[in-house]
Amino acid sequence: MPLPAKELWRRIRQEITGQPESRQIAILYRYLADWPMDFKGSYQVLRAKLADLLADLERVEAVRRGSGRPDPFYVKRSGAGQIALAGLTNSGKSALVAALTAAPTEIGDYPFTTQVPIPGMAEVKGVPLQLVDTPSVVEGLAQGEGPGRPLLQLFRVADGLALVVDLTRDPLRQMEMLLAELRAGSIEPYPGRLPIVVKPKGKGPVEVRRAIELGKEEGELIRRALREAEISAAQVWVRGPFGAEDIDLQLEASACKPTLIVGTKNDEPRAGERFAQLRTAHPLYPAVDVNFLNETHFPELQTMLFDLLGLMRIYRAGEDGKPGEEPTPMPLGSTVGDLARAIDHRLAQRLTGARIWGPSAQFPGQLVGPSHTLAEGDAVLLRMG
Numbered sequence: 001m002p003l004p005a006k007e008l009w010r011r012i013r014q015e016i017t018g019q020p021e022s023r024q025i026a027i028l029y030r031y032l033a034d035w036p037m038d039f040k041g042s043y044q045v046l047r048a049k050l051a052d053l054l055a056d057l058e059r060v061e062a063v064r065r066g067s068g069r070p071d072p073f074y075v076k077r078s079g080a081g082q083i084a085l086a087g088l089t090n091s092g093k094s095a096l097v098a099a100l101t102a103a104p105t106e107i108g109d110y111p112f113t114t115q116v117p118i119p120g121m122a123e124v125k126g127v128p129l130q131l132v133d134t135p136s137v138v139e140g141l142a143q144g145e146g147p148g149r150p151l152l153q154l155f156r157v158a159d160g161l162a163l164v165v166d167l168t169r170d171p172l173r174q175m176e177m178l179l180a181e182l183r184a185g186s187i188e189p190y191p192g193r194l195p196i197v198v199k200p201k202g203k204g205p206v207e208v209r210r211a212i213e214l215g216k217e218e219g220e221l222i223r224r225a226l227r228e229a230e231i232s233a234a235q236v237w238v239r240g241p242f243g244a245e246d247i248d249l250q251l252e253a254s255a256c257k258p259t260l261i262v263g264t265k266n267d268e269p270r271a272g273e274r275f276a277q278l279r280t281a282h283p284l285y286p287a288v289d290v291n292f293l294n295e296t297h298f299p300e301l302q303t304m305l306f307d308l309l310g311l312m313r314i315y316r317a318g319e320d321g322k323p324g325e326e327p328t329p330m331p332l333g334s335t336v337g338d339l340a341r342a343i344d345h346r347l348a349q350r351l352t353g354a355r356i357w358g359p360s361a362q363f364p365g366q367l368v369g370p371s372h373t374l375a376e377g378d379a380v381l382l383r384m385g
């Protein structure tokens with residue numbers, strides 16, 4: 001009796017987690033070489049996903065070793081998070097990125113204007129976010145059509161996705177195609193912010209950070225899911241109510257990406273009707289309708305982009321508790337210790353605690369230890385020994 005496909009993926013994941021890319025490639029080759037041709041159904045699906053993963057790892061390796069040509073699809077990360085736009089041609093991706101950032105991206109009324117990804121920085125709630133304008137999604141990306149797999153890889157490594165839907169055309173067909181192409185590329189577009197993030201690690205304990213109170217049941221849910229997946233080392237962030245399926249989804253071979261929908265050209269006739277249609281058909285995705293001409297709903301869009309990433313803003317405070325101007329963006333659920341590590345590793349080693357003014361403090365200037373969980377808007381004065 002062969003192992004169920006899910007079980008097999010667990011084993012493979014366990015072997016590759018925390019390994020350098022070259023080692024991951026070797027492991028995947030070994031598994032694929034042994035793959036019996038008559039494996040059907042879920043095995044075929046898993047095999048395709050492994051082959052995808054392998055192709056992308058090899059690309060990354062080639063670029064890293066410098067043996068490949070410079071990769072125009074490689075986008076250097078910047079800011080607190082990276083959100084890639086995904087949409088059909090002429091849907092208004094470039095217009096949107098141009099209006100939200102200072103990116104030098106071209107807008108055109110002809111198809112396939114954008115040929116390579118172009119990043120731009122948007123400042124949202126005082127935090128720099130990177131938005132990536134992309135070439136359009138076409139049918140058959142995973143098979144190499146149009147911008148092909150490099151575009152899928154760009155989506156796979158982004159922190160979040162914005163699906164751009166043109167409200168002058170059939171919105172449901174666009175959504176259907178975008179979702180199908182992403183899934184064919186082993187990417188699962190999760191509706192909205194991830195309520196829980198699970199990152200298996202090579203070694204170490206299971207560390208849980210939580211932005212909400214964790215009930216006994218939820219703690220047990222996490223323990224059981226990790227045990228069943230045979231994961232002994234992981235970093236877990238809980239940002240909101242979650243179910244077992246939310247954990248499972250992240251441990252599958254597909255990349256689970258927080259996703260929202262942006263309907264464009266809401267200044268055009270019947271756009272409102274089409275947007276309503278879109279919302280009814282996909283009620284779980286956060287969605288907003290905009291147009292770049294008069295920037296309608298841009299503040300809402302910016303807030304949604306920020307919320308998608310699961311970040312909070314922490315301010316460094318002076319002795320008097322007065323917050324500094326610039327927030328430090330931190331993942332929801334981060335502790336005083338995490339903040340110190342994010343600022344400077346040496347600082348973290350000497351950290352004894354902090355004084356807190358703001359939502360997570362019981363009273364202004366409360367003295368807390370390194371494991372204290374911070375909240376959006378906190379002002380923090382770190383204390384060193």
Ligand SMILES: Nc1nc2c(ncn2[C@@H]2O[C@H](COP(=O)(O)OP(=O)(O)OP(=O)(O)O)[C@@H](O)[C@H]2O)c(=O)[nH]1
Nearest residue numbers: 090091092093094095108109112113114136291292
């Ligand atoms: N009326 C209106 N037109 C828009 C809006 N956004 C984009 N357009 C028009 O739609 C066309 C396509 O816009 P782009 O931003 O180049 O579209 P794209 O998605 O980047 O297209 P590709 O690069 O080909 O994938 C241009 O003629 C824009 O002027 C909008 O909000 N309202």
Ligand SMILES: [Mg+2]
Nearest residue numbers: 093094113114
């Ligand atoms: Mg474009």
